[in-house]
Amino acid sequence: MSAKLFDRAALIGIGLIGSSLARALRRDSPGTRIVACARRSETLATARRLGLADETTRDPAEAVRGADLVVIATPISAYAAIGRRIGPALEQGAILTDVGSVKEAVIRDLRPRIPPGVAFVPGHPVAGTEHSGPEAGFADLFRDRWCILIPLPETPPAALARIAGMWEQFGMRIATMSAAHHDKVLAMTSHLPHLIAYTIVGTATDLEDSLKSEVIKFSAGGFRDFTRIAASDPVMWRDIFLNNREAVLEMLQRFSEDLTALQRAIRWGEGDKLEERFTRTRAIRRSIIEAKQA
Numbered sequence: 107m108s109a110k111l112f113d114r115a116a117l118i119g120i121g122l123i124g125s126s127l128a129r130a131l132r133r134d135s136p137g138t139r140i141v142a143c144a145r146r147s148e149t150l151a152t153a154r155r156l157g158l159a160d161e162t163t164r165d166p167a168e169a170v171r172g173a174d175l176v177v178i179a180t181p182i183s184a185y186a187a188i189g190r191r192i193g194p195a196l197e198q199g200a201i202l203t204d205v206g207s208v209k210e211a212v213i214r215d216l217r218p219r220i221p222p223g224v225a226f227v228p229g230h231p232v233a234g235t236e237h238s239g240p241e242a243g244f245a246d247l248f249r250d251r252w253c254i255l256i257p258l259p260e261t262p263p264a265a266l267a268r269i270a271g272m273w274e275q276f277g278m279r280i281a282t283m284s285a286a287h288h289d290k291v292l293a294m295t296s297h298l299p300h301l302i303a304y305t306i307v308g309t310a311t312d313l314e315d316s317l318k319s320e321v322i323k324f325s326a327g328g329f330r331d332f333t334r335i336a337a338s339d340p341v342m343w344r345d346i347f348l349n350n351r352e353a354v355l356e357m358l359q360r361f362s363e364d365l366t367a368l369q370r371a372i373r374w375g376e377g378d379k380l381e382e383r384f385t386r387t388r389a390i391r392r393s394i395i396e397a398k399q400a
Contacts, residue, residue, distance in 0.1 A: 109135075110135050110136075110137035110138055111131065111134070111135040111138055111175075111268075111271070111272050111275065112131075112135065112138050112173075112174050112175040112272075113137075113138065113139065113174050114138070114139045114140075114141065114172055114173045114174055114175070115131060115138050115139070115140050115141070115173060115174075115175040115176075115177065116141045116143065116169040116170045116173035116175070116176045116177070117140060117141065117142050117143065117159070117169075117177050117179060118143045118166050118169060118170075118176065118177065118178045118179065118180060118188060118192070119143070119144065119177075119178060119179035119180035119184075120142045120143070120144050120149060120150070120153045120158060120159070120179070120240045121179065121180075121238050121239055121240065121242070121243075121339070122234060122235065122237060122238050122239065122242045122243050122247075122339075123179045123205045123231065123233075123234065123243070123247075124142070124177070124179035124205075124240075124243070125153070125156070125158055125239075125240040125241075125242070125243030126233075126243035126244055126245065126247040126248065127177060127179065127205075127243075127276075128140055128142065128153075128158040128159060128243070129158065129243055129244060129245035130245045130247075130248065130275075130276045132157075132158075132245070133245045134275050134276065135275075138175075139160045139161070140158065140159045140160050140161075141159060141160065141161045141162070141163065141169045141173065142158060142159035142161070142162045142163075142169075143162070143163050143164065143165070143166050143168075143169035144162075144164065145164060146164075147164065149239070149240060150162040150163075150164065152239070152240045152241060153240050156240060156241065158240060158243075165191075166188050166191040166192045166195075167191050167192055167194070167195040168195075169192075170192045170195050170196055170197070170200070171195050171197070172197060173197060173200060174197065174199065174200050174201065175200070175201055175203075175272075176192065176196065176200055176201070176202045176203070177203055177204065177205065178202070178203075178204040178205070178206070178216075179204070179205045181339075181341050181342050181344075181345045182206050182207075182208055182211060182212065182215075182342075182345040182346065182349050183341075183344075183345045183348075183349075185204070185206070185211075185212055185215040185216055186215040186216075189215055189216045189218075189219035189220075190219060192219070193219035193220065193221060194221070196220070196221060196224045197224070198223040198224070199223060199224075200224050200225070201224075201225045201226075201227060201265045201268060201269060202216070202220060202224055202225065202226050202227070203226075203227045203228065203229045203269050204216070204228060204229060204230075205229060205230060205231055206228075206230060207230060207292055207296065207297070207342075207346050207350075208289055208292070208345075208346055208349045208350040209228050209230065209254075209256050209285035209288045209289055210285045210286060210289055210349075210350075211349035211350070212228055212285075213228055213256070213258070213285055216228075217258070225261060225262050225265030226258060226260070226261060227255060227256075227257070227261055227265055227266055227269045228255070228256040228258070228285065229253060229254065229255050229256070229269060229273075230253065230254045230255075230256075230288065230292070231248055231251065231252075231253045231273060231278060232251055232252045232253065232254060232292075232296075233247050233248050233251040233278075234247070234338075235247075236334050236335065236337040236338045238338075238339040238342075245276075246277070248273065248276040248277055248278045249276070249277030249278070250277060250278075250279075250398055251277075251278055251279070251399075252278065252279050252280075252281055252399075253270075253273040253278040253279070253280055253281070254281050254282070254283060254288055255269060255270060255280060255281070255282050256282070256283065256284065256285050256288060257282055266282075289350050289353045290353045290356070290357075292350070292353075293350055293353035293354045293356070293357045294357050297346055297347065297350060297353075297354050297357070298354065298357045298358060298361060299335065300335055300336075300338065300343055300346075301347065301354065301358065302332075302361075303332040303333075303335035303336040304335075304336050304343070306329070306332045306336075307332055307333055307336040308336075310322075310329070367379075368380070368383065371383075
């Protein structure tokens with residue numbers, strides 16, 4: 107049994123990440139009292155049925171009262187409204203963190219709402235599946251994955267260390283970087299692949315019925331993997347693209363240029379160029395496997 111990480115944790119949002127965090131706290135810090143907050147009564151009923159929380163509420167301000175840890179795990183479009191609700195209710199000495207996939211927008215929406223005496227540690231546990239909702243979570247979701255933390259100039263080192271220690275307890279490796287750098291890195295590693303997957307699967311849905319049925323019937327590994335990515339929460343990904351538009355558009359422009367070059371090589375039968383590109387990209391896959399991120 108581990109030492110208690112926090113006395114009272116308010117989880118605002120109890121979907122895949124929030125419910126996985128609740129499960130990890132139950133396993134590794136059983137003395138922590140968990141409060142779950144969600145918009146829908148049905149979601150909270152599921153959280154109670156699964157034993158994910160000691161208390162549930164639809165009111166974010168009520169959830170954070172008395173909490174020494176507050177984690178926002180909702181779609182990014184809800185952050186500003188949540189910040190307005192919880193700001194006056196946050197306890198002196200509490201730590202506020204989040205799990206959002208875009209950091210500059212999160213800081214923009216939350217930072218002005220945080221009262222003095224409350225530490226803000228923006229965070230992003232880089233872990234997930236295509237599933238959503240409280241039933242989709244599991245305690246080992248975070249094991250052997252990276253958690254990126256964004257220390258701000260005003261972030262107390264002790265608060266940063268406590269949040270880092272929590273994620274490390276759950277099996278994560280910690281990296282720190284600026285919000286702008288995070289958003290560019292994730293635009294390439296996560297946001298652009300999802301955009302491509304949504305596009306390819308969307309193209310398939312627009313095929314005539316007879317061809318579409320054959321595409322589904324004979325789906326090989328490549329298309330099947332795209333459909334898994336494209337099954338991710340549409341609200342969450344809408345918010346990511348809208349809130350990280352500059353970085354996503356920059357990476358999308360680079361991708362478009364590379365795609366045009368490949369198109370030209372195929373048209374002109376330039377097999378050497380195709381083989382050279384495919385050889386280079388294999389090395390990336392080997393690097394990912396060696397980094398144990400496969």
